[in-house]
Amino acid sequence: MTDQEPGTPARAGRRLSTRETADLLGVKAETVYAYVSRGQLSSRRDPGGRGSSFDAAEVEALARRNRRDSGGSSADGGELSxxxxxxxxxxxxxxxxxxxxxxxxxxxxxxxxxxxxxxxxxxxxxxxxxxxxxxxxxxxxxxxxxxxxxxxxxxxxxxxxxxxxxxxxxxxxxxxxxxxxxxxxxxxxxxxxxxxxxxxxxxxxxxxxxxxxxxxxxxxxxxxxxxxxxxxxxxxxxxxxxxxxxxxxxxxxxxxxxxxxxxxxxxxxxxxxxxxxxxxxxxxxxxxxxxxxxxxxxxxxxxxxxxxxxxxxxxxxxxxxxxxxxxxxxxxxxxxxxxxxxxxxxxxxxxxxxxxxxxxxxxxxxxxxxxxxxxxxxxxxxxxxxxxxxxxxxxxxxxxxxRPSGRYVGLRPPQPLPECAP
The missing domain is CATH 1.10.580.10 (Citrate Synthase, domain 1)
Incomplete structure (x- = not known):
């Protein structure tokens, strides 16, 4: 999972996984592929064909655009606007x-x-x-x-x-x-x-x-x-x-x-x-x-x-x-x-x-x-x-x-079911 905050400039050529892209955009993985089908994002198949990767700079540009267009967070990831x-x-x-x-x-x-x-x-x-x-x-x-x-x-x-x-x-x-x-x-x-x-x-x-x-x-x-x-x-x-x-x-x-x-x-x-x-x-x-x-x-x-x-x-x-x-x-x-x-x-x-x-x-x-x-x-x-x-x-x-999306920072699933205290 990327630890890069939204609005932080991406390193040139850096690639994000589908999950990382979804986290940065605050959407589900299915929505990421909907962006691809609409031409708003480009993807590249990973070697071995197990998944796709996305250009980090392109993803962050889309995130900024979405925040601006939705009237949500400001483009620099600061206060709500x-x-x-x-x-x-x-x-x-x-x-x-x-x-x-x-x-x-x-x-x-x-x-x-x-x-x-x-x-x-x-x-x-x-x-x-x-x-x-x-x-x-x-x-x-x-x-x-x-x-x-x-x-x-x-x-x-x-x-x-x-x-x-x-x-x-x-x-x-x-x-x-x-x-x-x-x-x-x-x-x-x-x-x-x-x-x-x-x-x-x-x-x-x-x-x-x-x-x-x-x-x-x-x-x-x-x-x-x-x-x-x-x-x-x-x-x-x-x-x-x-x-x-x-x-x-x-x-x-x-x-x-x-x-x-x-x-x-x-x-x-x-x-x-x-x-x-x-x-x-x-x-x-x-x-x-x-x-x-x-x-x-x-x-x-x-x-x-x-x-x-x-x-x-x-x-x-x-x-x-x-x-x-x-x-x-x-x-x-x-x-x-x-x-x-x-x-x-x-x-x-x-x-x-x-x-x-x-x-x-x-x-x-x-x-x-x-x-x-x-x-x-x-x-x-x-x-x-x-x-x-x-x-x-x-x-x-x-x-x-x-309705902003939460940025989950808890334990990643799957986690074992908790045991009842005696």
Whole structure:
């Protein structure tokens, strides 16, 4: 068996056996010969006529071509790469369908951003209405959960309950999926328990989400921050949860199931919990009056300081930059803003990391009297339109293209049957 990694240049004239060729291409031996019959590979009979061999360079060229054409692994054998027209992250900025996402989220409502992601059209003044049967079913399901259930638990259960009352959920045509999407997003919001008795299940989604996050009375500046944050977080290329959504959509799971897959990954501590960790960090800084001892405790424990750095932005996270500018206008945000700046300044003595969107969200949630879990709720609701946009895009691709082949590294068969322990 070859130990050469895919994408590693082959030595000139090197020949591969049928098994080695099949392993490198990630297919069965029968498929290798199908490539030969279609003229995509050339073979040569081995001396003695016991089998065929294949030119290694030709095989690797076909493997690279297959990965590129299927939207799978990148040509250099590195990270997974998927064709998409939704979001581009480039040189410290990001774009929704070619439009600067920060400008779009600042100048347009969350619902308008969602429509742009789904259709590539701006629909000024668009609002989403949740069907009454879907909201009732989702609320009953959410209310049945234990009191300590987290926000992602509630949203995932709400999505499943809403799907059960949508008879068109298995229709994956664009019009049907968009109809489900425009119903699901407000259903998720309206299904969450409210912290204020005067909440309304109509109007802009940011206004409807606010009383689900805090019992405080909102002001105009705070609602603008919330609405803009929802738009900024609507999509961000192939984050782990979005990849899960595309895998589900590749298997032709309906949009509710695809969103549920995204929520399942979001609940992981390395994805959706970051905003809550930054929230608790800011509360500690405010309690101590300075960031120094708090940052020291994080580093002493071997943890990364929450809310700093992003693998896609070597400089400042554009989402954080946009939110920090709007947070300046919030009447109660000054203390938390000062604490966040203290964290960045203190940490810069150790490593020059910039604030990311989680730190900006933490300033917002702390300043608005929200719990640490509010950022996770906000993030999940915000990302749902992006997940649906990716599901829609994936429905237009060949099915099951997101099914990579495993590279088996275990014992080669045949192995003796294991003996039962006495």
């Amino acid at each position: 998927v064709r998409t027209r939704i979001t581009l992250i480039d040189e410290g900025r990001y774009y929704y369908r070619g439009v600067d996402a920060t400008r779009l989220a600042t100048d347009h409502s969350y619902e308008e951003v969602a429509e742009w992601l789904w259709t590539g059209r701006l629909c000024p003044g668009v609002t989403f209405t949740a069907p009454r049967p879907a909201v009732d079913a989702a609320r009953r399901a959410v209310e049945a959960l234990p009191e300590h259930s987290g926000p992602t638990d509630r949203l995932r259960v709400a999505a499943i309950a809403a799907s059960a009352v949508d008879p068109l959920r298995f229709d994956l045509s664009e019009s049907a999926v968009l109809g489900s999407a425009r119903a699901l997003v407000p259903t998720l919001v309206d299904a969450l328990p409210a912290k204020r008795h005067d909440h309304r299940d109509e109007g802009p989604l940011a206004h409807r989400l606010w009383p689900r996050l805090t019992g405080r009375t909102p002001d105009k500046a705070s609602l603008r921050v919330l609405d803009t944050a929802l738009g900024l977080l609507a999509d961000h290329d192939l984050a782990a949860s979005t990849l899960a959504v595309r895998v589900a959509a590749s298997a032709r799971a309906h949009p509710y199931a695809a969103v549920s897959a995204g929520l399942g990954v979001l609940e992981g501590p390395l994805h959706g919990a970051a905003g809550g960790l930054a929230h608790r960090l800011l509360l500690d800084v405010l309690d101590h009056g300075t960031a120094a001892p708090v940052v020291a405790d994080e580093l002493r424990a071997g943890r990364r300081v929450p809310g700093l750095g992003h693998r896609l932005y070597p400089g400042e996270d554009p989402r954080a930059r946009t939110l920090f500018a709007l947070l300046e206008e919030m009447p109660d945000a000054a203390p938390a803003l000062a604490a966040a700046r203290d964290v960045v300044t203190t940490t810069a003595r150790h490593t020059p990391l910039h604030a990311n969107v989680d730190l900006a969200l933490a300033v917002f949630t702390v300043s608005s009297g929200m719990s640490a879990s509010a950022a996770e709720t906000l993030f999940a609701v915000a990302r749902t339109p992006g997940w649906i946009a990716h599901a829609l895009e994936e429905y237009g691709e060949p099915p099951l293209r997101m």
